[in-house]
Amino acid sequence: MNLRMTIFLLVCLGFSLAEDDIVIQLWEKKGRIRGHVLKSGKGLDYYAFQNIPYAAPPTGQNRFKEPKEPDDWEGILNTTVNERVCMQNNATAYTKIPNSMEISEDCLFLNVYTPMKPGNIEKASLSVLFWIHGGGYLFGSGAFQYYNPKFFIDADVVVVTINYRLGPFGFLTTADGVIPANLGLKDTILAFKWVHRNIHLFGGDSKRITVAGESVGAFSAGYLQLNRELRGKIQGFILESGSPLSPVAIQDDPRHFAFSMGKVLDSTFKSNRSEDLLDLLLKTPAIRISEADVPNDRYTAKVIGRNSIWTPTIENGGNPSAAVTKPMHEALIIGDFIQAPLLTGFCSEEFRIFFKNLTVEEIARIGGSYDQNASYIIDSRLHVADNDVGIAASKYKSIYTNGTFKNDPGAFIRFLSGDTFITPASRHAELASKFSPVYLYQFSYQGVMDGLLYLPNVTGTESVAHTAELKYFFEGVAGHAGDPTDYPESDQLTMKRLLVLWTNFIKYQNPTPNLNPTLENIVWPRVRGDNIQYLNINHTLEILSNPKSYDDVKRVLNNYMNPPLVVF
Known part of the structure; x- marks a missing residue:
């Protein structure tokens, strides 16, 4: 050389x-x-x-x-x-x-x-x-x-x-x-x-x-x-x-x-x-x-x-140095929280992932235990009067099924998805919206990229499980594997849409500050008090109201719960 x-x-x-x-x-x-x-x-x-x-x-x-x-x-x-x-x-x-x-x-x-x-x-x-x-x-x-x-x-x-x-x-x-x-x-x-x-x-x-x-x-x-x-x-x-x-x-x-x-x-x-x-x-x-x-x-x-x-x-x-000094529910009601813009939401059938290793029969058996115990359906921290727990549980359950959870395991999963994730998120959005801008979504797109197609499905067509949306944001253990171009075009489009919506919010505190053809020129409306509108993210983008029968659930819980308000 x-x-x-x-x-x-x-x-x-x-x-x-x-x-x-x-x-x-x-x-x-x-x-x-x-x-x-x-x-x-x-x-x-x-x-x-x-x-x-x-x-x-x-x-x-x-x-x-x-x-x-x-x-x-x-x-x-x-x-x-x-x-x-x-x-x-x-x-x-x-x-x-x-x-x-x-x-x-x-x-x-x-x-x-x-x-x-x-x-x-x-x-x-x-x-x-x-x-x-x-x-x-x-x-x-x-x-x-x-x-x-x-x-x-x-x-x-x-x-x-x-x-x-x-x-x-x-x-x-x-x-x-x-x-x-x-x-x-x-x-x-x-x-x-x-x-x-x-x-x-x-x-x-x-x-x-x-x-x-x-x-x-x-x-x-x-x-x-x-x-x-x-x-x-x-x-x-x-x-x-x-x-x-x-x-x-x-x-x-x-x-x-x-x-x-x-x-x-x-x-x-x-x-x-x-x-x-x-x-x-x-x-x-x-x-x-x-x-x-x-x-x-x-x-x-x-x-x-x-x-x-x-x-x-x-x-x-x-x-x-206390991190939590009062129930979040009460804080949201009175506005005692950081009143910054909020983007929040859920997958269309969150709880499927938690039953991934169970058979339909096993899910039905667990559902039967809820049929027999009203206190399983009505959380004790709702502080429902003892003599009202049974009737409140019956009304709450009837939103999801006219029968029993044992005989309708799909309804049981829908109830658990709502009770654990969807209803709390919707309530959080509703209360926070009285003080700051809030945008609510449902992720309903079932693609190959999320890797969850193997999960049991007893709930119908809208069946996107917990963690699904993460696969469209990140690579790695919590995200997807391989290159995005390895996946169907609809997966790639969904990924592009999610990243545009989320990064718009990160930058502008508004997920749709401008009309964008990638987003079908949709305008994502804010939650306005009792008017719970949300963006349904599927093959198309659609503005819907009343997420997962939230209005019906709220009507039951509001009628029976008592202070101090902790969960919802």
Whole structure:
């Protein structure tokens, strides 16, 4: 090789290294981080920073403590790969943890993906999507392997994804301050504060952050609407298939489950002192806590099971760091929440995914238990008078079937889809719309991309299950596999439409600010009080009213429920 060619190659290599070596000094002197270059959906360069620590490791004596700011570090931290997911019992997961990832307590990291090369904070003007992953508060991760954001990047949106503590590590509490409540929510709040302080370094505008999530990620996004510290810092919210008004979004007996955990871990544990329980938990290996089978003996009707145990709870309002100090339902009624624009909705038959391993006969058997127990149909936190529970349950059930759930398992699934996801989302939209713009949707398009065609279908043609819409936004464990062009043209069109609607909302707080032929020139109307109009997203786009018999359900519940109002 001659000298001229050698010099040329060295110069090219130098430019390549300079392009790939993206280093940022974080705000408040935490330290420097190194990112790297990835390719967007259109093949354009974007800049990824993965596994950024936003909190100190919740390990050792920090286990079951509120999250703390991380220590500063020397040198440059390599943030180019996701390696950890938070402690989770993978036996409960619907998907497997990628082989490249480790289950660990030391997991409080976030990821930032930006189409703008960092370094010019004067041009930090991009809208930001702050994404909270789902997984029943039991599993999942915000890692790149789960949520590849490259399609949002093509719309000039900065994307942030996060990890937060799961299961008992995130939601076990003694309800007296010894083991604080809602640690997983508090992790999320601390992560948001990090983003608000630092996102300008990545080209994002701290005044243009939309908080979004799916399933329990939507529960968490909804609970962030209550946080007084975040008022004025969030531009909008997206709640996909989840509202804090859901019966499985909150539990009211956390101390019982905390001490049940102690007894599962040590059969000789008899103490009722919170300090003794904490001591036991600190000495127990994390994997044993994660895999402990704590009996769900308070919410036996909830067929999602353990999800009703490790969930948020209402805290003592005297705690300045409390995440939830009042029922979301009451807060929405009086307007005591962050009154920012909201985009929310549901899949047309959410609950199919939770029965994916059951036969029709098994579904019918579970439905029969509801036929025999009115209290399964009428949640206790509706505070219906004892002598009215039977008649209220009968009227509620009659909306879905004239017979029994045992003989009509399709009606049973429709009831569970409504009771757990659709009715709470519609109620949330209705109440919030009195104070800020709200856009409600139903995702009804059943395609190949969502990979859910194998699920049992006993409900009819509108049968799109929980998580389906995620496949059209992301690649990865939570998204779709392969290239979009591998899928039918109708799938590709649906993906394009969803991304236009969602990124319009992220940028303009309006999903249809202009007429767009891709969207059939439709104008998505706001929810206006009792007039619950919504966008039905199927092969075509259609404006409909009264989602899934919501008016009928509301009429029954309003007639019988009593304060304090918690769920709906």
